[in-house]
Amino acid sequence: MKSMLRRVLMLLATMLIVSFLTYAAFELISGDPAEAMLGTQATPARVEALRKELGLDAPFLVRYARWLLGFFSGNLGVSYSYKLPVAELIAPKLAVTLWMCLISFIIISVISLPLGVLSYQSAVGRFGWLHTTLNQFFMAVPPFFTGILISWGCGVILRFFTPGDFPDLHADPAGALRYLFFAAVCIAIPRVAMMLRMMRSTVISEMEKDYVQTAISRGNDRQGVLVGHVLKNSLVPAITMLGQTMAEIVAGGIVVEQVFGIPGLGRLLVASIANRDYPTVQAVVVILAFWVVFAGMAADLVNQCIDPRLRLGGES
Amino acid sequence: MLEIKDLHVKFHTRDREAVAGVTLTIHDGEILGLVGESGSGKTVTAMSVAGLLPRRQCDYRGEVLLDGQDLLHADRDFLRTVQGKKIGVVFQQPMNAMDPLIRVGEQVGEVLRIHTDMSPEERRRASLEAMDAVELDDPEAVYRKYPHELSGGMLQRAMIAAAIVIRPSLLLLDEPTTALDVTIQAQILELLKKLNAESGVSMMFISHNLNVVRKLCTHVAVMQRGLLVEEGSTADVFYHPQHEYTRHLIDAIPRRRKYQ
Numbered sequence: 001m002k003s004m005l006r007r008v009l010m011l012l013a014t015m016l017i018v019s020f021l022t023y024a025a026f027e028l029i030s031g032d033p034a035e036a037m038l039g040t041q042a043t044p045a046r047v048e049a050l051r052k053e054l055g056l057d058a059p060f061l062v063r064y065a066r067w068l069l070g071f072f073s074g075n076l077g078v079s080y081s082y083k084l085p086v087a088e089l090i091a092p093k094l095a096v097t098l099w100m101c102l103i104s105f106i107i108i109s110v111i112s113l114p115l116g117v118l119s120y121q122s123a124v125g126r127f128g129w130l131h132t133t134l135n136q137f138f139m140a141v142p143p144f145f146t147g148i149l150i151s152w153g154c155g156v157i158l159r160f161f162t163p164g165d166f167p168d169l170h171a172d173p174a175g176a177l178r179y180l181f182f183a184a185v186c187i188a189i190p191r192v193a194m195m196l197r198m199m200r201s202t203v204i205s206e207m208e209k210d211y212v213q214t215a216i217s218r219g220n221d222r223q224g225v226l227v228g229h230v231l232k233n234s235l236v237p238a239i240t241m242l243g244q245t246m247a248e249i250v251a252g253g254i255v256v257e258q259v260f261g262i263p264g265l266g267r268l269l270v271a272s273i274a275n276r277d278y279p280t281v282q283a284v285v286v287i288l289a290f291w292v293v294f295a296g297m298a299a300d301l302v303n304q305c306i307d308p309r310l311r312l313g314g315e316s
Numbered sequence: 317m318l319e320i321k322d323l324h325v326k327f328h329t330r331d332r333e334a335v336a337g338v339t340l341t342i343h344d345g346e347i348l349g350l351v352g353e354s355g356s357g358k359t360v361t362a363m364s365v366a367g368l369l370p371r372r373q374c375d376y377r378g379e380v381l382l383d384g385q386d387l388l389h390a391d392r393d394f395l396r397t398v399q400g401k402k403i404g405v406v407f408q409q410p411m412n413a414m415d416p417l418i419r420v421g422e423q424v425g426e427v428l429r430i431h432t433d434m435s436p437e438e439r440r441r442a443s444l445e446a447m448d449a450v451e452l453d454d455p456e457a458v459y460r461k462y463p464h465e466l467s468g469g470m471l472q473r474a475m476i477a478a479a480i481v482i483r484p485s486l487l488l489l490d491e492p493t494t495a496l497d498v499t500i501q502a503q504i505l506e507l508l509k510k511l512n513a514e515s516g517v518s519m520m521f522i523s524h525n526l527n528v529v530r531k532l533c534t535h536v537a538v539m540q541r542g543l544l545v546e547e548g549s550t551a552d553v554f555y556h557p558q559h560e561y562t563r564h565l566i567d568a569i570p571r572r573r574k575y576q
């Protein structure tokens with residue numbers, strides 16, 4: 001309970017720091033959003049008026065405090081460039097990105113956890129080198145490149161989806177999810193390769209441990225040792241890495257959304273940075289920060305279920 | 317009955333044979349103490365019996381016969397029918413030898429799951445009985461604990477329970493008390509003696525401590541650099557040591573206790 005509270009506080013602190021840093025970063029790099037909105041032809045008087053209207057004339061800290069208050073009262077502000085409440089602007093894009101990341105995450109977990117344990121056999125066997133080479137290759141291919149290949153191969157040639165024509169998530173959920181699936185595969189490929197490599201070295205080091213000798217001495221067969229003992233013990237580092245992966249997927253997603261033309265958070269973020277749309281950028285960044293910390297928390301919780309040594313303040 | 321005949325084991329990474337021609341016999345109900353300096357090949361000898369030699373990393377020849385059947389060259393499938401069922405193994409470090417993520421009770425009952433078709437409830441009862449036999453207080457509570465929640469002595473008792481739960485004919489104990497403090501060590505020795513007296517299980521007890529061996533074992537074998545330099549009943553070996561190395565070992569026992 002206490003650790004839960006600490007985690008929630010940490011989550012809040014992280015979001016606070018991240019939001020402050022984004023605010024500060026814009027303060028340093030940015031030009032004037034009012035100028036950006038009105039274009040270069042605008043008279044200084046009009047720019048000044050707009051600045052007042054947007055509250056940009058107030059000092060930096062005051063603006064940040066205003067934003068923070070708004071945030072906690074559920075008001076994310078109004079987008080400068082879209083003239084829409086940020087919450088309304090973000091919601092549909094968040095849904096798209098969440099689905100894409102979720103599918104990608106499922107692909108990564110479903111493939112790499114069992115395969116990671118199985119690959120132990122092939123990795124130490126005769127084809128270890130082939131394994132390593134393939135692994136290096138898939139880890140190194142950048143997602144935008146596989147993105148282009150997949151768009152072309154599965155989209156243009158095989159017509160599984162129409163690149164650039166993303167179906168509406170509400171009107172055609174099946175079509176939208178199919179579209180997202182290919183983007184998700186693209187994000188997943190290097191991650192799966194990384195997970196497999198990590199899992200393999202974990203399994204190899206677990207196999208050296210004493211409890212494996214015990215398991216063999218009790219008459220377990222190879223599968224009994226791997227599935228009955230080593231898999232569970234290898235899971236903790238794997239889950240930790242999956243937590244990191246869940247966070248990194250979002251970053252990978254930004255590029256992939258561009259390549260596939262998916263209207264998600266990534267694209268919105270890139271566009272609003274270009275437009276100096278503070279409120280939108282701010283909201284997206286805080287969501288991403290939340291996502292990252294939340295992923296780590298989720299991984300910790302799962303690990304506590306697996307490994308009793310990680311449970312703080314148990315019965316004993 | 318276990319017969320080891322002219323056992324040789326040489327690891328590819330070493331020049332010298334780890335075991336260089338060991339011949340010894342453990343009859344039913346005997347407790348053989350295997351002593352010798354570090355690196356003399358005691359563990360490797362025991363591993364050859366338990367089917368735990370890393371076969372790809374070493375050359376081996378000779379015979380290890382358990383009730384007349386060779387284990388040294390047996391295929392894995394056959395070995396598995398013997399491992400755990402006829403031969404139980406207890407290692408030096410109970411904390412590491414247990415799987416940290418599995419409840420102690422389940423680990424005690426693991427051999428039953430592998431070798432019998434008892435129901436989970438039957439296994440549970442048998443495990444609790446074994447845990448009671450090794451004098452663990454409150455077996456029900458220990459059953460539910462994870463290894464990190466128990467002391468070294470309790471864990472080693474649980475490991476012994478896991479080894480005897482299926483009533484094997486041979487126990488291999490590789491320095492089972494070295495990691496424990498002296499009081500616990502004495503308790504475990506008493507326990508082993510009791511188990512041997514009650515069930516007639518044979519044991520190979522590896523130790524550095526001659527004193528311990530003298531108290532527990534019916535027979536003693538002394539190893540040096542992969543060779544068996546002395547073997548016989550405990551009384552013979554202690555009162556009429558033939559080999560100079562054995563005399564040297566006996567002299568190394570603290571005086572006060574030597575003629576107890």
Ligand SMILES: Nc1ncnc2c1ncn2[C@@H]1O[C@H](COP(=O)(O)OP(=O)(O)OP(=O)(O)O)[C@@H](O)[C@H]1O
Pocket residue numbers: 327329330334352353354355356357358359360361370373
């Ligand atoms: N897996 C292995 N690979 C290479 N050499 C090994 C391996 N296991 C044991 N040896 C070597 O075999 C020899 C005998 O080792 P063993 O473990 O049987 O000694 P021991 O008598 O049990 O010693 P200790 O009292 O320290 O446990 C040593 O020289 C050791 O280095």
Ligand SMILES: [Mg+2]
Pocket residue numbers: 358359360490
């Ligand atoms: Mg040893």
